Amino acid sequence: MAELLIDQVTAGDELPELVVDVTPTTVVLGALASRDWRPMHHDYKFATERNGVADIFLNTPNQAAWFERYITDWTGPSGRVGRMTFRMRDSVFPGDRMTYRASVTEVDTDDQGCGWALVEVTLTAAELDGSGNPGEERVATTCTIRVAIPKNENDNPWARKADGWKP
Amino acid sequence: MSDPNTDDLPSWVAESIGKPQYPVTATFPVERSYTYDTLAATKNANPLYWDEAVADEVTGGMTAMPSTLSLWMRPHYWEPGAEGEQVALKVHFDLKERLGLPEAVMTDNTVVFHDPVRPGDVISHAQILRSVSGLKTTKLGTGRFWVIDIEYKNQNGDLVGVENYTGFGYNREENK
Helix, strand or coil, X not given: CCCCCHHHCCCCCECCCEEEECCHHHHHHXXXXXXXXXXXXXXXXXXXXXXXXXXXXCCHHHHHHHHHHHXXXXXXXXXXXXXXXXXXXXXXXXXXXXXXXXXXXXXXXXXXXXXXXXXXXXXXXXXXXXXXXXXXXXXXXXXXEEEECCCCCCCCHHHCCHXXXXX | CCCCCCCCCCHHHHHHCCCEEEEEECCCCCCHHHHHHHHHHXXXXXXXXXXXXXXXXXXXXXXXXXXXXXXXXCCCCCCCCCCCCCCCCHHHHHHHHHCCCCEEEEEXXXXXXXCCCXXXXXXXXXXXXXXXXXXXXXXXXXXXXXXXXXXEECCCCCEEEEEEEEEEEEEEHHHC
C-alpha cells in the first residue's frame, strides 16, 4: 500500500471509488464479525415480516469497518482515523451495489504538529437487476472522517499519545 | 414516568447529567480473531493488521482496527445464567420509558478514537447522559433530543474511545 503524505492532499481532492456488490454473505459475515446478533442482519423472514424491510441489511458497526477500509486504502497503514460521524439515511441490502465516494473538505495541522484531512464520504446503494446492471442510486449513509496523515517519512500519527493526539 | 406533554424536565434528569452510569467490564479480552473476521468481511488488506513486522514498526505491535471498538463490549448471544436480550445503551431506553416517549430514533453517531486497542486489553465502558432538550416537534412527532456519550477505557484506565449518540424520543402524532 502506498503511503500518503499530508502535503500531497488538498481540499477538493476526490478519493478513488470503491465498488462492492453486496451478497447475503457480505451482510451476515459483517454482522457476526462485529458481534451483532440481532436477527434483522441474518434472518430474512424477521427482516421482511417483522421489520417490514426488503431484506436483511448491513449493520452500522460493519459499515464503520467498510468506511475505515475505504479511508486507509487511500492513506496507507500510517493513516490513523481519529473521528467518524455517521448519518444513516437508508439501508444496504443483498443484491445492491455499494459505491463509496469521497472528497477532502479540509486539510490542517493541529497545535501538536499533526496533519489532518477531513473527508466527506458518501455510501450509495443501487439495486442490481437480473443482468447485473445497477438501478437508481440512493444515498444510504454519509460519514465525515477526520484522519491523521504523516507530514513526512519520519512522522507517524500512531506514535502520538495523550495530549499529542487530538482527534 | 413524567408527563410527555409538558416542557418541564423531571429533577432526576438534571441529577443524572454528567454522571457515569451502568459501568461494565468486558467478559473477555481483546483478541485477534474478530479483527481478522472484520478484515475478511470488508476485504481489507491493510498490512497493519496482517503483517506483524509492519505493526511493530508503525504501532509498536498488533492493534485492533479502531472501528471494532464497540464490539468488545457487546454481550455474548448466550451465556450461562443470562435471561432475555441484553440491551445496549441502557440510558437511552431509560429515557424513553421514564419520559413517556415510546418511539425513538438515533439521528447522529460520532466515534472518537484515542489510544489504540491491543490484543489482551480488557475494555470497560460507562454511559454518560450529556443533555436532554426541551420539547421539540419534528415530522416524526413531538419529543426530546438527548445526547449520550459512551466512554471506553482499557484495563489501565486509559481512554481508548468515545461514542456519542444523539437520539430523539417521541410520541407519534397519531398517538397524541
